[in-house]
Amino acid sequence: xxxxxxxxxxxARRRRGFTKGALAKAVGISPRNLNAYExxxxxxxxxxxxxxxxxxxxxxxxxxxxxxxxxxxEGASFRALSRLTAxxxxxxxxxxxxxxxxxxxxxxxxxxxxxxxxxHPGLDPEMAADAVRSAWGLGEKRIPNMVHLLExxxxxxxxxSEDSTTVDAFSFWRGRIPYVFLNTKxxxxxxxxxxxxxxxxxxxxxxxxxxxxxxxHEAQAFGAAFLMPAGSVRAEAPRAARMPQxxxxxxxxxxSVANLAVRMHRLxxxxxxxxxxxxxxxNRRGRANEPTAPGKDPLPQERSQILExxxxxxxxxxxxxxxxxxxxxxxxxxxxxxxxxxVLTPIIGTDNPQPVPxxxxxxxxxx
Amino acid sequence: xxxxxxxxxxxxxxxxxxMMGLEADDFRDxxxxxxxxxxxxxxxxxxxxxGFVRWSSPLRRLGDIYVPKGHTRERPKGFELLVSPxxxxxxxxxxxxxxxxxxxxxxxxxxxxxxxxxxVTGNRHQLGFGxxxxxxxxxxxxxxxxxxxxxxxxxxxxxIRLELSLPVEFTRTPKGQRGFVTAFEPRLVxxxxxxxxxxxxxxxxxxxxxxxxxxxxxx
Numbered sequence: 001x002x003x004x005x006x007x008x009x010x011x012a013r014r015r016r017g018f019t020k021g022a023l024a025k026a027v028g029i030s031p032r033n034l035n036a037y038e039x040x041x042x043x044x045x046x047x048x049x050x051x052x053x054x055x056x057x058x059x060x061x062x063x064x065x066x067x068x069x070x071x072x073x074e075g076a077s078f079r080a081l082s083r084l085t086a087x088x089x090x091x092x093x094x095x096x097x098x099x100x101x102x103x104x105x106x107x108x109x110x111x112x113x114x115x116x117x118x119x120h121p122g123l124d125p126e127m128a129a130d131a132v133r134s135a136w137g138l139g140e141k142r143i144p145n146m147v148h149l150l151e152x153x154x155x156x157x158x159x160x161s162e163d164s165t166t167v168d169a170f171s172f173w174r175g176r177i178p179y180v181f182l183n184t185k186x187x188x189x190x191x192x193x194x195x196x197x198x199x200x201x202x203x204x205x206x207x208x209x210x211x212x213x214x215x216x217h218e219a220q221a222f223g224a225a226f227l228m229p230a231g232s233v234r235a236e237a238p239r240a241a242r243m244p245q246x247x248x249x250x251x252x253x254x255x256s257v258a259n260l261a262v263r264m265h266r267l268x269x270x271x272x273x274x275x276x277x278x279x280x281x282x283n284r285r286g287r288a289n290e291p292t293a294p295g296k297d298p299l300p301q302e303r304s305q306i307l308e309x310x311x312x313x314x315x316x317x318x319x320x321x322x323x324x325x326x327x328x329x330x331x332x333x334x335x336x337x338x339x340x341x342x343v344l345t346p347i348i349g350t351d352n353p354q355p356v357p358x359x360x361x362x363x364x365x366x367x
Numbered sequence: 368x369x370x371x372x373x374x375x376x377x378x379x380x381x382x383x384x385x386m387m388g389l390e391a392d393d394f395r396d397x398x399x400x401x402x403x404x405x406x407x408x409x410x411x412x413x414x415x416x417x418g419f420v421r422w423s424s425p426l427r428r429l430g431d432i433y434v435p436k437g438h439t440r441e442r443p444k445g446f447e448l449l450v451s452p453x454x455x456x457x458x459x460x461x462x463x464x465x466x467x468x469x470x471x472x473x474x475x476x477x478x479x480x481x482x483x484x485x486x487v488t489g490n491r492h493q494l495g496f497g498x499x500x501x502x503x504x505x506x507x508x509x510x511x512x513x514x515x516x517x518x519x520x521x522x523x524x525x526x527i528r529l530e531l532s533l534p535v536e537f538t539r540t541p542k543g544q545r546g547f548v549t550a551f552e553p554r555l556v557x558x559x560x561x562x563x564x565x566x567x568x569x570x571x572x573x574x575x576x577x578x579x580x581x582x583x584x585x586x
Contacts, residue, residue, distance in 0.1 A: 109586055110583055110584065110585060110586060111583070111584040111585075111586055112582075112583060113581060134403060137399075137402070137406065139404075139405070139406025139407040139408070140407050140409050145578070145579060148578070148581055149579055151579075151581045152579050152580075152581045231407065231409045234409070234411065235409035235410045236409070236410060305579075305583075306583050309581070310583060
């Protein structure tokens with residue numbers, strides 16, 4: 001175990017949404033003490049570290065060792081900036097930091113697709129979406145699974161299990177690897193658009209590109225064009241459509257009625273009056289209730305194929321998800337939050353999971 | 368029916384192509400680009416456009432690559448050809464049948480016009496069989512062989528197979544001058560192009576087809 005590291009306490013604090021004052025109170029120390037730990041003027045006693053652990057719900061081992069790499073507010077793209085509080089943002093970024101630790105561990109033990117995301121900073125979003133579709137050989141075809149498509153092109157995709165509906169998704173480049181985090185509490189259609197939106201940020205606003213309202217509009221335009229290419233919408237969207245026709249047609253692109261209506265209106269396929277009527281109807285139904293065509297099941301939530309394959313392979317080696325969490329000193333619930341809540345059959349004998357041998361470089365058996 | 372076995376890429380093919388001033392990768396790129404272009408077709412396109420693009424675009428792409436190197440794009444009597452700088456050979460693109468790129472003798476998938484038949488006659492003459500008996504064959508010069516780049520889109524196996532082969536037999540249909548090229552010698556079989564590797568999501572439908580397989584392997 002390394003030295004006590006206050007930055008890890010602070011990361012756990014932000015992840016749990018505690019203010020510094022609230023944390024000090026929960027641990028039973030004064031804010032001055034906390035400040036002294038932060039400034040490295042004082043080392044907490046073993047008992048205080050245990051109190052940090054129980055107050056924050058992290059194993060005490062988590063608070064020792066080098067800094068964890070964290071996505072920064074400046075480097076990550078968030079939607080709904082005006083409605084997002086700093087606390088919500090920090091909780092989401094804290095979740096991102098834990099997922100990065102897991103991602104690094106996976107990269108160390110598995111060969112994953114190399115990043116292949118084109119960069120088109122400054123390009124018109126519609127043209128950029130066409131360029132990426134062309135580079136990836138998609139033509140005008142439907143994208144059956146956005147998460148799998150991103151993963152096939154080297155994007156690492158993790159889930160956010162934020163209770164807040166304000167955090168949809170965020171993305172960033174870390175070196176040469178692009179990351180996308182998706183809130184799984186949304187509808188599947190919403191998440192698909194979020195994934196396409198975040199791809200827009202990676203393509204248009206890559207490394208340290210512009211942020212803010214304009215960038216969000218561009219990413220949204222990219223996402224719409226990427227999921228619903230103009231040619232296929234012009235060819236296949238219904239004419240003079242009302243709500244029932246849109247509900248039926250949206251399955252062609254697996255998008256929400258709202259997204260399809262916006263796209264069709266932008267392409268001149270819905271009049272202002274039709275567009276307004278559809279949104280009045282959608283608001284009446286409640287935007288969280290995505291309508292489905294009669295006889296069709298709701299679209300299932302997309303999940304990571306990489307994470308599923310990784311944990312399946314590990315299970316074959318008698319390494320459970322809990323063991324990985326223990327190796328990384330991350331609470332199992334936080335790991336679950338990052339991996340789309342993947343549920344794998346527990347392996348007999350792993351009720352008391354053993355940490356994978358060797359903390360920094362676990363050695364797993366290859367079967 | 369037994370499945371024809373795919374050819375293993377013969378390294379000598381690369382050297383034969385090199386002697387002709389050609390590279391296997393150029394053919395791969397040309398066919399992949401054409402496939403990507405065909406995927407952009409929507410129901411608003413005429414139904415035959417995707418097939419036409421797959422046949423016609425590789426020749427355009429090959430022209431883009433080889434004309435700057437001294438090849439010429441020529442159309443004697445409307446026969447679309449890419450002619451080598453020394454005019455010893457020319458090539459064009461044709462859809463092949465299921466045997467394309469396998470150990471079976473392929474055939475052109477659709478019947479071809481009389482100019483192809485005359486080109487085969489010219490090829491046979493240069494190989495020592497028969498005489499040049501048409502104006503067209505004479506026009507194409509007695510020393511120019513005409514090769515076909517056969518391309519087959521195998522949707523079942525999710526791959527594109529291709530070969531650059533010299534047509535030597537033209538079997539006429541019962542009616543008229545049209546016919547199929549039914550024998551080739553030699554055949555330069557190029558590596559098949561996997562559409563799975565390119566994470567393609569082509570064959571879309573209402574069902575959950577076109578799934579993407581993300582490769583994950585243990586280190």
